[in-house]
Amino acid sequence: MRDTRIDRAISVCKKVVGTFSNSWNLKRGLADAQNQMKLPEHKLITESPTRWGSRQCMIERFVEQEKAIRHVLGADKKRRHLLPTWQDVDVLESVSKALSPLLEFTDALSGEQVVTISYLKPVLSLFKSEVLAVKSDDTDLTKKIKETILDYLNTKYRDDNVDGLLSVASTLDPRFKNRYNDDDQIMMSTLSSELMAMATQEESDSPGPSTATAQGTTAEGGADGGDDDDTCEPAKKKKSFGSYLKKTVRRESQATAMEKEIKSYLMLPAVDSDVNPLEWWKTQEIRFPRLTKLAKKYLCVPSSSSPSERAFSTGGNIVTCHRASLKPDNVDRLVFLAHNLK
Structure with missing residues (x-):
């Protein structure tokens, strides 16, 4: 989303934060102003291009400390020109109100614990119904930001193949099952076809x-x-006519057993949302042998590329210019230890 008002407000925010980060006097004055105004004693956050959500954190902290920032800059004649206008503050507040709920979801989806592709459809549904739903006290800019984000998500996941993948994954997750599917019969037939x-x-x-x-x-x-x-x-060996009939009967019996297994699974009550779905399927493997294999196929897909990017970052921290002679096997072991010994 490109908006001149947002670009100007963010530019002003960056200049103010950069000025405070390079001046000990301003930092000291900000701490004194926080004590006088009884504001949280928080430092200003600088945006990092390689850190997801850092711009939103910068804006949110700027809005929180706006009164103290205005007090400090207003008392300094040389830096008084950096004072944000009330229009800039309104724009930053609108942006923060629209994006602050998304920051928590992105942090949760970027985690490494029990975050599979089955989470995407429930999260998209939650975005539409609650997180990005337009409220009565929203400003026009906040509404526009929310609508733009929803339009982008709808366009991104509009493909039938992608939607089918997300539907099957959420159905095979014992925490969600058919809660987010439009047609249960279509999902039944899809699972049966996959198992066959x-x-x-x-x-x-x-x-x-x-x-x-x-x-x-x-x-x-x-x-x-x-x-x-x-x-x-x-x-x-010559095949008899009965051998072909045996194949047909065997396929029919397999289809019936698969259908019963799917229905039995869907009739179970949903488990707690904090349960690890892969561990749940491990305990239910004897009861649902076919569905367990299918669940392993879909639930092994992560919801984002963040875990793999963290692994690459760890590898970059291990293999440096002064430590470039490590063998690949040793690098794999060191990366494994770095991610598991915490």
Whole structure:
């Protein structure tokens, strides 16, 4: 979202914060003003381009200390020109009111504990219903910011394939299940198709009895040292008509068992929102053997790239210019220790 009012207000905020960060006199005057006005004794926050949410933190702290900042700058003739206008303060307050609730959600989604892709659909629903819902006391700029963010999210996740992925992931999460799906029957059929495709893939990957017999015959022929090619060829067994019927009956029984398993899972009450879904599926693997495999497939996807970016940052802190001869295996071990020994 591009708005000249927001660009000007943020520019003024950056100049003021930069001036205070480079002057001990201003910092001392800010502390005295906080004591006089009974404001929280907080330092001003400088925006960092590589730190997510730092601009919002800077704006929020500036709005909190605006009275003390105005008092200090007003008493200094050389820096009085940095005083923000009331229009700038109104713009910063509107921006802070619209973005401050999102900061907590982004911090939670960027964590490393139990934050899978199944979280996205519930969070999007919560954004639309509560967090980014327009309120009566919102300013016009706050409303515009909220509407712009919602339009961006709707456009980003409008694709049918993406929406289907998020729906399946949230359904396989025992904390949410079908709470955020529009049509339960469509989800039932989608899960059944996924399970059937997985079963078919497992059957094709596993060696059949004829393959095992052929391998055994070949091994025996090689052990005997025979040169006759006819002895290595397995005897072809003719298939009866009943074998095709057995396949059909087996598929029908598998489909019925899968449908019962899905219904049994969906009928269970939702678990607490703080429960680790992967640990829950581990305890329920005997009860839902097929759905457990499907849950592992979807719930292993993280909701954001923050964990992997943290791993790269840790690797950059370990492999430096003065420590560039480490072997890859040692780097992997050091990164693992850095993330797990806390």
